[in-house]
Amino acid sequence: MSSTQIPPAVVFSDWDGTITSIDSNDYLTDNLGFGKDERERLNEEMISLRFNFRDAFTLMLESINHPFSECIDLLKSEIPLDPGFKGFYEWCKSQGIPVIVVSSGMRPIIKALLLNYLDDPSAAEELEIYANDTEFGEDGSWKIKWRHPESGFGHDKSITIKKYISDAAYPEGKRPHFFYCGDGVSDLSAARETDLLFAKKGMDLVTYCEREGVPYTTFTDFQDIWDGVRDVVEGKKTIEEVRQEKK
Numbered sequence: 001m002s003s004t005q006i007p008p009a010v011v012f013s014d015w016d017g018t019i020t021s022i023d024s025n026d027y028l029t030d031n032l033g034f035g036k037d038e039r040e041r042l043n044e045e046m047i048s049l050r051f052n053f054r055d056a057f058t059l060m061l062e063s064i065n066h067p068f069s070e071c072i073d074l075l076k077s078e079i080p081l082d083p084g085f086k087g088f089y090e091w092c093k094s095q096g097i098p099v100i101v102v103s104s105g106m107r108p109i110i111k112a113l114l115l116n117y118l119d120d121p122s123a124a125e126e127l128e129i130y131a132n133d134t135e136f137g138e139d140g141s142w143k144i145k146w147r148h149p150e151s152g153f154g155h156d157k158s159i160t161i162k163k164y165i166s167d168a169a170y171p172e173g174k175r176p177h178f179f180y181c182g183d184g185v186s187d188l189s190a191a192r193e194t195d196l197l198f199a200k201k202g203m204d205l206v207t208y209c210e211r212e213g214v215p216y217t218t219f220t221d222f223q224d225i226w227d228g229v230r231d232v233v234e235g236k237k238t239i240e241e242v243r244q245e246k247k
């Protein structure tokens with residue numbers, strides 16, 4: 001890799017509840033599956049580490065007995081894109097900053113929503129996505145196909161991020177700034193892997209970081225992330241200064 005190809009930053013981001021304003025899997029579970037009370041109970045178990053994400057999420061998805069196409073149609077009409085994301089993504093492209101989606105959801109749902117939001121197939125193709133997949137049965141049934149089935153996270157985001165960084169083989173002393181943006185339990189595996197973690201204000205990832213002493217800053221929407229990343233890339237602030245500006 002020549003030095004001209006080294007981006008100033010790489011932004012890894014969770015998808016559900018981070019790039020989207022509402023978590024699509026929570027929405028499906030609450031409205032087509034066993035409902036919000038049971039989902040929140042399982043969520044508590046996950047935050048307390050009494051239940052792993054993979055097994056809890058499997059139960060949630062198994063409770064959704066509706067055709068996949070019906071789920072996609074519902075999500076397209078009900079799940080909004082984060083209000084700051086489009087502008088942030090355009091700016092990242094103009095700066096040569098890769099935005100990498102690292103999701104514990106399923107690729108076909110992410111792809112369908114992305115196409116719906118960006119309304120431009122080539123722009124939707126450009127966004128690199130690491131997620132679980134979906135397996136379809138001949139009877140029309142569907143289930144999640146885990147990226148790392150042996151992990152309690154189903155998709156261990158730390159493995160994906162470490163591999164991305166090692167594959168990029170940045171020359172010694174010339175690596176980009178690495179950022180991660182997330183909101184929930186599925187991000188715990190990624191929380192310690194980058195230089196600066198943006199955790200969504202008021203959400204489970206903040207609770208976890210406080211309890212475990214993981215350094216982080218907060219964001220409300222991607223405009224906050226944009227401000228922070230830009231200030232670091234332009235040399236106006238250090239990572240530490242941005243971290244201390246909790247919104």
Ligand SMILES: [Mg+2]
Nearest residue numbers: 014016017184
């Ligand atoms: Mg999330």
